[in-house]
Amino acid sequence: MPILTKEIVRNQFSELLSDEYDIRTVARGNTSGTTGSPLEVCYDDGVNHMNYAMLDRQYRWADTELGKFGDRVAVIRGNVIVPLDQKKPPYWRYNYLHRQLLLSSFHLSADNLPAYIDELSRFSPRVLDGYPSTLYVLAKHLKNRGEQLPIHAVLSSSETLYDFQRETIEESFGCKVFDYFGAAERVLFAAECDAHTGHHICEEYGITEFVDRDFEPVPVGEIGTMVATSLHNLAMPLIRYVTNDMSALKREACTCGRGLPLMDDVATKAEDSLTLRDGRIISPSVLTHPFKPLTTIEESQIVQESMDLVIVRVVPGVGFSDADKCQLAHGLQERVGDDIEVHIDIVQKLERAKSGKFKWVISKVEFGI
Ligand SMILES: [Zn+2]
Structure with a gap:
């Protein structure tokens, strides 16, 4: 079965709307468009109710x-x-x-x-x-x-x-923190139970697949792009829709006894990873390590400008010193290698996107896989 990309949804919007719904009155929603132009999708009542039900269950699990x-x-x-x-x-x-x-x-x-x-x-x-x-x-x-x-x-x-x-x-x-995971396209939902072993994929909500760059399934335990199919939205049924999110299906069942499968905690947006010249993909979780000992850093953000340059914006806290700056630069350089320059920029404030969302890692380089 073919896949459905954002581009297809954008270009063939009216063909994807069911004949049963009127484009002038159907409910619509937008993705926040942090990666470029936002995408619009239509919702029926069923998917809105289902979305609320999933959120309600997440609250109950907490x-x-x-x-x-x-x-x-x-x-x-x-x-x-x-x-x-x-x-x-x-x-x-x-x-x-x-x-x-x-x-x-x-x-x-x-x-x-x-x-x-x-x-x-x-x-x-x-x-x-x-x-x-x-x-x-x-x-x-x-x-x-x-x-x-x-x-x-x-x-x-x-x-x-x-x-x-x-x-x-x-x-x-x-x-405790309970992290849940959804999408404005309303094709997938994953929620955390009180065992905190990962995110349960809500299979009543949609079908979630993990695939490689050729859209073939990746083995269980390996990270892949999430491709999702809504089971509820009859206004605009999105089938095998390619998201920007990546995670891995877990081998183990949850200790809580619920039958819903588990996926890894970190669902990484593809554009949140650094792509290096030698083809390595550095996940944001790896980049958190050099920051751990540096409690004098108030806030930070990592921007990969090109294959040759990573800029790290740091909002210094009380006691931040040149030695801290060197330690951070060294720790990051160690992880990304010598092919790319790491530059530390001291700033007073970090910018948020219009949606209010904050991206800790932004890569302006095309994603490597
Ligand atoms: Zn569980």
């Missing part, structure tokens, strides 16, 4: 409850909550109907963080739901102050959750 009669939730995701040029708190709004505190992801700066923490303490949510990067900024700030803000569970999604982020978030909020 021993929390979603919705009107559910738990108090603080949400820090991509929505623009307050004007972007606002200079004073409140950087949040309330959704009383759903018991939510909605916090802006676009105003997280050293000056504003104390106000965020005060508001979170006052609201006292049972659940915190956000992007790994934004949750990490809050957690790191608490850690710097030597404080904790106990919450029942943290839910993260939409970006790769790195181990260093998970550790700091769990420490500062005194609870």
